[in-house]
Amino acid sequence: MIEKRCNYRGKEYSCKVKKDMVSIYSHNEEEGFLPCKDLLGNVIKGCFFKKVKINDVEEIYNLRYMAVYDKREFEILSLNINAIKKHKLTIVTQNEILARELGFEKREQFVFCKDIDITEETKIICYIEYANKEKGIDRQEILLKDLQNKFRK
Numbered sequence: 001m002i003e004k005r006c007n008y009r010g011k012e013y014s015c016k017v018k019k020d021m022v023s024i025y026s027h028n029e030e031e032g033f034l035p036c037k038d039l040l041g042n043v044i045k046g047c048f049f050k051k052v053k054i055n056d057v058e059e060i061y062n063l064r065y066m067a068v069y070d071k072r073e074f075e076i077l078s079l080n081i082n083a084i085k086k087h088k089l090t091i092v093t094q095n096e097i098l099a100r101e102l103g104f105e106k107r108e109q110f111v112f113c114k115d116i117d118i119t120e121e122t123k124i125i126c127y128i129e130y131a132n133k134e135k136g137i138d139r140q141e142i143l144l145k146d147l148q149n150k151f152r153k
Helices: 081-086 096-102 144-152
Strands: 002-008 011-018 021-026 034-037 043-053 059-069 072-076 088-093 105-108 111-117 124-130 137-142
Touching: 002 021, 059 088, 059 111, 081 088, 096 111
Parallel strands: none
Antiparallel strands: 002 011, 002 059, 011 021, 021 043, 034 043, 059 072, 059 124, 072 088, 088 111, 105 111, 124 137
C-alpha cells in the first residue's frame, strides 16, 4: 500500500498532486478547508480538503507499508482502522512460487494474497520515499499500538 503524504504549515496530511497543485486532506475541519463531496455531490462526513500551490507545501513523500511474514517483507493490500481493530492484514506478492510455498490465494493474474493475523509482535515496516530524491528512502519499524494511534487521529 502506498500513501502519498505532505507537510503543510508544520502538519502532515494525505495529499494528491496534479501538476503544480496539491490537494491536501484532513479528517478535521480546519481553516480554509472545504468539505469533500462524492460524485453525486453529497458531503462526505469527516473529510475536508484544501488546494494549495506545490511551492507552498514543505515536503511531499510516499509511505509504503510492508508486513514481515515468514521472515520476509510483503506489501500490505490495505491498511486501515478496521484491519487494525480486527488484527488482520492482507499481504500481497506477485511471486507465484513463493505464493504457493506460503499458501497465498490467486486473486488475479500475477496477484496472490493471504490474510494474516497481526499481533503486538508483528513487524510493520514503513518506507518513506521523498519527492526530493537527494533525501533517499527512510525505513522505520512500526508497532501495532503505534498503528492504532495513527488511525485514531
